Amino acid sequence: MKRKETLNLTITALFAAILLLQTFVPNIGYVRLIPALPAITTIPLTIAIYASIMGPKSGLLFGLFWGITRLVLAYTQPGDMVSLMLFQNPLISLVPSILAGWFPGLIVNRMQQHKLSYVLSGLTTSLTNTVFVIGLTSLLFMNHAATLLRYLGNTSGSQSLLVVLVTALGFNGIVEAIFTAIVTPIIALPLNTILKRVAV
Template sequence: MAKPTNMRTLVLTAVFLAILIIQVFVFPILGYLPLGAFVVGASVTIIQFTIAIGTIVIGTKQGMILGAFWGIFRLIQAWTTQGTLGSYMFMNPFTSIVPSIMVAVVVGLIARKAISSNKTSGRVGGFALAGALAAFTNTFFVTVFTWIGFNVMHFNGGTSGFKITTLGADFLPWFLSVIVGFNGIFEIIAGIIIVPLITVPVLKALKR
């Protein structure tokens, strides 16, 4: 199985980075699907599947770079579009960046075995698992760092952008965790479908 050359890796990384920019800043509907919780600034995130697919196609290292960029992008987005619970949560750089990078790390462990499979069913199953784990990883670490940010670090960077007194500081971590967890269920289902659906033909086109 031929590995991508350095030039092709660079080009593919740039392509995936451009897709991330489009999903975050140009057409957010392509990155965040509003399924009920959008009113309070939360939505089903599908950008982690871009990270997952990029990790599978061009490697874990490049996937981590893409994840870092996504984390920085949503940190910027949180600070520049204040006024929702979602933006308040991602104003913490740990919550924004660490989960994004961990998506690539976890997917990279699964993808290596899936790509080496000579059977289409093995690849599809591996990529479906990678998609589910991408969603779970993002949800898990976002929830963990949300709790750490509020309860341990006492992060309050978004106080000026959102009046948490309307809900109560003690209630907010619970409320956000429920929203993130609820959305995570739909994201796992979406990952099982989206990642193999896109990755398999992309790898065939790249003759891998």
């Protein structure tokens, strides 16, 4: 039992270090393709792998850690005005991140670590993040959307905030989801096998 606890602590420390590098070193965790819009993030891959091998409870806490780093980044190194406006709000920073860390562990556990569960884990992590960021933003900025719409490139205000958010952030979400769904099983499956052997 003590050996397993030590192993889990080591894994958590390693993944936390990776997440910090992705967050604060440019172009590792956040890859900016369009300067005015939020960057495509590779962090859901890290979250999906960790939650898949550690379970939903640990995944939820790791998602919270991601949300906190996201909030800190928005105040210290905002890459664009949209990211600043969105992620300086604790609800938008924390809630999608926490849920993105919780769901993949649930899926892998429910499907008893079937190979397909790791694909769905990666897919769900990215989609949860994207859907909840868009949903919470549309709700929280519903009554004062003009400034955000302007930074999103909709100066006329002819479209609803939700439509503009889906258009602006949807591409990022699709790219992230495909990438995470493909790579998660490639890394998580063999890693999980190795960890089971080491823990014995």
